[in-house]
Amino acid sequence: MTKILITxxxxxxxNALWVYLKKNYIIRGLDKYNSRYxxxxxxxxxxLKKLDHYIKSYQPDIVIHLAAQSLxxxxxxxxxxxxxxxxxxKNLIFCLKKNKIFNLIFSSTAAVYKYKNTPIKENDNLKPVSAYAKTKYECEKLIKKSNLNYIILRFFNVCSSFKIKNKIAGELHKPETHIIPTVVYKSILNKKIYIYGNTYKTKDGSCVRDYIHIQDICSAIKKCLKKMKNSNKIREIINIGSQSxxxxxxxLHLVKKITKSSLNYEIVKNRKGDIAYLICSISKAxxxxxxxxxxxKIKKIIKDEIMWVKYLIKNNIKRTFKNYL
Ligand SMILES: NC(=O)c1ccc[n+]([C@@H]2O[C@H](COP(=O)([O-])OP(=O)(O)OC[C@H]3O[C@@H](n4cnc5c(N)ncnc54)[C@H](O)[C@@H]3O)[C@@H](O)[C@H]2O)c1
Structure with a gap:
């Protein structure tokens, strides 16, 4: 079986990827924090020293590099x-090369692209604006000049949860800043929801995004593992979204309908840096x-997020929010 290391x-x-892949791969994970699961x-x-030692002793075939500061x-x-x-x-690339491990899958972000109001393709212009996007772009450049085999995945808005057998995987950022987990959680607990802006040039004035279910992210990474295993040389950058x-x-309105909750929300001013559209072209993937x-499909995404929120509530696990959200 192929040996995988997930950072x-x-x-x-x-965590979700581990749950998804563990039947078919030998997997180990590393993180600066302990996992809840x-x-x-x-x-x-x-x-660097500890990382090198670990990679040397494990000798993975493929590394999936997800570790990041991303909030x-x-x-x-x-x-x-x-x-x-x-x-x-940089440290990871150094250790991989030193230990003759040549296959790397990297999670980049749609935030590296220049604004466009139609589906974005991999060869469209780049313009990372936030500190997060700029550092992710730097990582992409390091990987591209590293001589490793690589697949750089530019994820759009990852969301929701899934269950395999008795293992459930879902989103629990601290604080939570993403809209789907926030709206679902707050609707179920009847807390006030804040929506940033309704003056964008979109069909209802609020921001348009491309949401991709976590299970589809996992299946895309699994495809990458197969592709990498079967190619001597691969160097690709690929968008992963749903083109929705x-x-x-x-x-907001769909969550209200599905949860049958009364809507307790307020429109607040646009969040600095937010853009009207961010939509993925998935033709290359x-x-x-x-x-x-x-x-x-957005209904499935919301229903699966509800399943996760119910799990959080049942296990007395609280979501935390910052600022308005
Ligand atoms: N979630 C999304 O919507 C989304 C969208 C686009 C891209 N991405 C990218 O996908 C990846 C995973 O996203 P996520 O939502 O699971 O993020 P996350 O914040 O939940 O997980 C990142 C993990 O990396 C660990 N980490 C950070 N710095 C580390 C270090 N120096 N050493 C070891 N571990 C470290 C953190 O402890 C954390 O557990 C990130 O690279 C992110 O930029 C995510």
């Missing part, structure tokens, strides 16, 4: 971003990976 395995996507090795990518609210702390994204990636166009207000999303 950032205590995080949302890392799986046994991640507690290693900070900034600790939007913390973009002000530029140093934290530089260290946990750029320096961490959902507005914030549509999410279809062509190169033979992948397409099959769980990312």
């Amino acid at each position: 950032g395995s205590s995080g949302y996507i890392g 799986l046994k991640s090795e507690k290693i900070d990518l900034l600790n 939007v609210d913390e973009t002000i702390n530029k140093k934290k971003y530089y260290l946990n994204n750029v320096v961490a990636t 166009k959902i507005t914030n207000l549509e999410i 279809k062509k190169i990976l033979n992948w397409k999303p099959s769980n990312s």
